[in-house]
Amino acid sequence: MQAIWRNEWVHEYETPWSIFEKLSFANRVSRDDIFKLSGNSIERNKINPKKGDRKIDLFSLRSFDESILEMIFGLNLVKFTQQSIQSLTKPLHSNRFPNTSWFSKHLRWCNQCISYGHHSWLHQFKLLEHCPFHKVKLEDNCARCKKNIPFVFSNRFFGNAFSCKCGFEFADFSSTLWENWDTKFKIVDSATLHWLSLSNTNQEDGRILILPEFGNLNILSVFHPYIAKKSFTKDNNKISIDDFYYSTQFNKELYYNNVDTFQTVDRHIRKNVLWKHSNCIKQFWQLLKNDGEDFPDICPYAYAYVNWRKTLLKTERFYRSDIRINDVARSGGRFGYELLTRAITDDIKLLLEEYVLKNNGEKINKDTLEWIQEHWTYRFSLMFFYECLKYSGDILVNDKKNTNWDKILMDTKANFKIAFKYQEVNVMSAKRINLMMYYENTIDTKIVEHHCPNHSLRKKRAISKMKSYVPARISIEYPKNYELINYVSSYIKKHDY
Ligand SMILES: [Zn+2]
Numbered sequence: 001m002q003a004i005w006r007n008e009w010v011h012e013y014e015t016p017w018s019i020f021e022k023l024s025f026a027n028r029v030s031r032d033d034i035f036k037l038s039g040n041s042i043e044r045n046k047i048n049p050k051k052g053d054r055k056i057d058l059f060s061l062r063s064f065d066e067s068i069l070e071m072i073f074g075l076n077l078v079k080f081t082q083q084s085i086q087s088l089t090k091p092l093h094s095n096r097f098p099n100t101s102w103f104s105k106h107l108r109w110c111n112q113c114i115s116y117g118h119h120s121w122l123h124q125f126k127l128l129e130h131c132p133f134h135k136v137k138l139e140d141n142c143a144r145c146k147k148n149i150p151f152v153f154s155n156r157f158f159g160n161a162f163s164c165k166c167g168f169e170f171a172d173f174s175s176t177l178w179e180n181w182d183t184k185f186k187i188v189d190s191a192t193l194h195w196l197s198l199s200n201t202n203q204e205d206g207r208i209l210i211l212p213e214f215g216n217l218n219i220l221s222v223f224h225p226y227i228a229k230k231s232f233t234k235d236n237n238k239i240s241i242d243d244f245y246y247s248t249q250f251n252k253e254l255y256y257n258n259v260d261t262f263q264t265v266d267r268h269i270r271k272n273v274l275w276k277h278s279n280c281i282k283q284f285w286q287l288l289k290n291d292g293e294d295f296p297d298i299c300p301y302a303y304a305y306v307n308w309r310k311t312l313l314k315t316e317r318f319y320r321s322d323i324r325i326n327d328v329a330r331s332g333g334r335f336g337y338e339l340l341t342r343a344i345t346d347d348i349k350l351l352l353e354e355y356v357l358k359n360n361g362e363k364i365n366k367d368t369l370e371w372i373q374e375h376w377t378y379r380f381s382l383m384f385f386y387e388c389l390k391y392s393g394d395i396l397v398n399d400k401k402n403t404n405w406d407k408i409l410m411d412t413k414a415n416f417k418i419a420f421k422y423q424e425v426n427v428m429s430a431k432r433i434n435l436m437m438y439y440e441n442t443i444d445t446k447i448v449e450h451h452c453p454n455h456s457l458r459k460k461r462a463i464s465k466m467k468s469y470v471p472a473r474i475s476i477e478y479p480k481n482y483e484l485i486n487y488v489s490s491y492i493k494k495h496d497y
Pocket residue numbers: 110111112113114131132133134135
């Protein structure tokens with residue numbers, strides 16, 4: 001095939017997706033035609049009843065014939081792609097995560113780049129939220145159908161060249177054709193430039209410890225200061241990878257450590273933000289009300305606090321039968337890895353595993369694991385509380401309880417950026433590990449002022465005289481009062497999720 005193609009249409013770090021889209025547009029051929037021509041024989045001969053449903057991997061390009069691609073593009077596209085992926089992930093030295101896990105599985109693009117036919121692996125790179133060429137936020141939903149578009153070579157999700165299946169065009173080349181496809185853009189984002197310089201040298205300011213979903217290049221760049229730093233003796237308190245998975249002693253310690261961290265955050269919030277609302281919390285938490293009256297208005301501060309706690313700890317109910325008994329169980333960790341803050345247990349586990357695995361079987365100081373746990377839990381719990389507080393007034397008024405708190409949790413996670421670096425240093429012939437923590441909250445947290453219904457002293461005092469209507473108590477004290485029992489259970493249903 002004599003295809004229309006120019007070398008200048010391929011840019012550094014360009015993905016095969018936009019390369020194929022350009023080929024399709026310039027030659028007026030469909031994706032099927034491209035695949036019929038350049039797919040390898042095994043893939044082409046696969047019995048596939050719905051050929052249009054093929055989803056071809058753009059990371060490995062293993063369904064294509066390498067030499068045919070080279071003939072078309074005058075470039076070994078397979079190797080070119082591998083090199084881009086490798087050079088962007090090289091500074092990570094990850095053991096736990098394959099290279100592909102650092103890239104989004106759905107298409108993310110820059111509107112400005114795409115209007116020049118350009119799509120880059122830097123746009124797919126999870127550690128970037130903005131286009132490094134234009135500093136604009138990356139798109140990841142189709143403007144028309146509002147869907148995520150899987151990052152694969154497929155007719156199932158894409159229509160004509162450079163358009164979504166729904167018909168929406170990412171770019172319109174009907175009048176300019178390929179006139180501006182050879183335009184080159186400079187990377188202007190300094191964090192990206194720093195990152196790329198890391199992958200070109202072997203000089204590093206410490207090993208990076210980060211998760212794909214919780215990091216960004218910004219906090220890893222030299223321009224971002226660390227938030228906390230601590231030095232550990234390398235040979236103290238050593239544990240092995242097996243201890244991490246199987247030692248009851250270690251898992252109990254890590255659990256207690258997490259309980260202490262949670263209580264530190266809890267005290268901080270109650271002392272600094274909720275100090276005027278301890279009666280409000282008591283009222284909502286213990287289902288307090290006056291005899292013969294409805295439940296009083298809920299204070300938005302109390303509402304945020306109680307739901308924050310329930311969502312973070314994944315407790316069964318929002319209300320508490322007895323506030324004097326501590327609801328924080330200290331008995332965790334006996335059956336393996338477990339944390340009190342259950343909503344973030346898996347995230348922290350992934351990072352600790354990555355850290356342990358990076359040490360190539362060497363034992364590590366367990367205090368370093370606890371330090372990482374403390375910082376993740378403290379920062380995340382605090383940020384999540386402020387997000388709950390931001391929306392609690394709205395949720396109370398609009399009565400949109402379903403999945404609200406879980407959605408806030410997911411959004412908080414999406415904007416929570418944390419990374420660690422560690423360095424081995426020799427101090428007076430003793431080996432030490434320096435750990436550094438970097439953190440950024442990518443949503444703006446302005447503290448919202450709510451109106452508290454118990455603002456006046458009279459209202460606050462009234463709460464102390466109220467009685468608790470938790471189900472366990474009323475079923476004993478008013479066993480026949482079905483009206484009351486129903487009223488309480490529908491109140492609980494309304495506020496539980
Ligand atoms: Zn751009």
